[in-house]
Amino acid sequence: DTTPVVVTVTGAAGSIGYAAVFRIAAGDMLGPDRPIKLRLLELPQAVSAAHGTAMELQDGAFPLLTSVDIFDDARAAFDGTDFGLLIGAKPRSKGMERADLLSANSAIFAEQGAVINDVAADDIRVIVVGNPANTNAAVAAASAPDVPAERFTALTRLDHNRAIAQLAAHTGAPVRDISRVSIWGNHSATQYPDIFHARIGDRSGADVAADTDWLVGDFIPTVAARGTAIIEARGASSAASAANAAIDHVRDWVLGTPADDWTSAAVSSPGAYGVPEGLMCSFPVRSVDGAWQIVDGLEINEFSRARIDASVAELQSELDAVAARR
Ligand code: NAX
Numbered sequence: 001d002t003t004p005v006v007v008t009v010t011g012a013a014g015s016i017g018y019a020a021v022f023r024i025a026a027g028d029m030l031g032p033d034r035p036i037k038l039r040l041l042e043l044p045q046a047v048s049a050a051h052g053t054a055m056e057l058q059d060g061a062f063p064l065l066t067s068v069d070i071f072d073d074a075r076a077a078f079d080g081t082d083f084g085l086l087i088g089a090k091p092r093s094k095g096m097e098r099a100d101l102l103s104a105n106s107a108i109f110a111e112q113g114a115v116i117n118d119v120a121a122d123d124i125r126v127i128v129v130g131n132p133a134n135t136n137a138a139v140a141a142a143s144a145p146d147v148p149a150e151r152f153t154a155l156t157r158l159d160h161n162r163a164i165a166q167l168a169a170h171t172g173a174p175v176r177d178i179s180r181v182s183i184w185g186n187h188s189a190t191q192y193p194d195i196f197h198a199r200i201g202d203r204s205g206a207d208v209a210a211d212t213d214w215l216v217g218d219f220i221p222t223v224a225a226r227g228t229a230i231i232e233a234r235g236a237s238s239a240a241s242a243a244n245a246a247i248d249h250v251r252d253w254v255l256g257t258p259a260d261d262w263t264s265a266a267v268s269s270p271g272a273y274g275v276p277e278g279l280m281c282s283f284p285v286r287s288v289d290g291a292w293q294i295v296d297g298l299e300i301n302e303f304s305r306a307r308i309d310a311s312v313a314e315l316q317s318e319l320d321a322v323a324a325r326r
Contacts, residue, residue: 004035004066006121008081010112011088012040012070013049015236016129019243020085021053025062029247030083030254038068041077041088074115081120085246086112086140089130102132102318103325109136110326113143113152120147125253128154129246133187134266135318138280141268149278150291153253154266156191156282158238158245159183162226163193166219171208173201180205182284182295183264184273184304185311186318191282192307193223197298220307252287262286262295273300273308279315 007024011017017040023029024036038057042050047070054068071077078084090104109128116124124147128137133154141152160183168175178201182194195215198205209215222229230238249265257263266282269275272294273283284295300308 002033002035004037005030005082006037006039006080007083007085008039008041008077009085009087010041010074010077011086011130013042013046013053014088015239016087016242016246018053019240020087020246021057022060023243023247025057025060025065027062027064029250031251032064035064035066037066039077039081040068040070041074042070042072043088044072047072074112075119078112078115079119081116081124083250084112084116084120084124084126085129085250086126086136087129087246089136099321099325102135102321105130105132105136106139106322106326109140110143113140116140117144117146122147124151125250126152127246127249127253128152129242131187132318134280134282134315135322137266138268138278138319139322141280142278149268152268152280153249153292154187154280154282155242155246155249156183156187156264156266157249158242159187159191159193159223159226159282160264161241161245161248163195163219163223166222167195167198167200167208170214170219171200171203173203177201179258179261180284181264182262182298183282184284184308185282186315187266187282188311188314189224190307190311190314191224192304192311193220194284194304194307195219196301196304197284253292254290255287256289257285257287265292267292267294270294272296273298275308275312276316279312279319281312281315 040050050070137154141149180198184192195205271277275281285292
């Protein structure tokens with residue numbers, strides 16, 4: 001299919017947006033045959049910066065990029081959109097309480113969800129990157145009653161990729177030999193990177209996980225705190241790796257996951273693995289015929305259960321806090 005698709009990127013002039021749009025234009029997200037119409041949505045004060053990004057996109061002379069348009073109005077930016085990358089969000093400012101951050105963002109994502117409901121393509125696919133990503137995605141989905149909830153997702157692929165990278169560094173196995181890693185729960189410090197079902201070269205994940213000192217004292221906290229470590233080292237938060245993960249997420253959603261592997265994404269829970277319905281929770285997922293399917297039948301041991309439950313409880317409390325403020 002070579003009809004152009006409309007891709008709307010919010011927060012396009014920000015760090016992640018800037019890293020994402022060039023790779024989208026290059027065909028890394030939807031393949032080398034899919035022409036792309038890019039829409040950049042920004043706050044009014046960042047529209048000028050978005051114009052600068054658009055000039056650079058033009059100077060890339062990307063054969064697949066048929067247009068770039070800039071908006072500060074969500075209704076215009078999402079009109080007919082096939083793919084929405086919702087990256088822009090209100091950052092936590094100094095002294096801001098978590099509840100204030102949640103409610104400021106829920107207002108943004110409720111509005112964008114309602115607009116998507118009204119004007120986007122019927123089969124739009126949405127990935128929320130802006131934090132708190134899971135709850136923002138749940139709010140957007142709830143504000144779009146005519147769009148199936150399965151079309152709203154949130155990014156936990158960065159956590160998934162970080163877990164693979166840490167496993168590769170620890171075991172010496174090449175990244176390509178690592179499969180079936182799972183991220184459960186929230187994209188936050190409570191997330192649970194699960195390697196019990198993983199394959200690491202010719203070793204089982206359970207074998208690697210048997211070293212509980214490493215698992216509990218090193219692996220899990222390193223993956224969960226990687227974002228903070230990047231900020232400390234770079235003086236700025238993860239941008240290119242986050243953009244890379246968002247592109248991985250959408251590409252796999254459209255083109256499928258390898259038959260013998262899975263990935264991780266936050267999707268609206270249908271009640272799987274004891275996660276309450278409607279929470280936007282990270283699960284191990286496969287993409288089949290363009291739809292995410294939660295990997296079923298995994299045995300969850302006691303160690304994993306406690307960690308999944310803790311992260312799910314946090315997701316529930318975020319959603320409750322948002323509901324209480326509205
Ligand atoms: P930046 O502050 O560099 O960029 C954000 C951009 O969004 C700004 O240009 C701002 O003008 C714009 N914006 C804000 N509100 C908007 C709205 N209502 N409509 C349109 N545009 C809006 O942040 P950046 O480093 O790019 O990070 C973006 C978001 O990703 C943050 O919320 C961040 O916390 C989140 N992250 C999520 C990750 C994940 O794995 N889910 C990892 C990376 C990142 O921390």
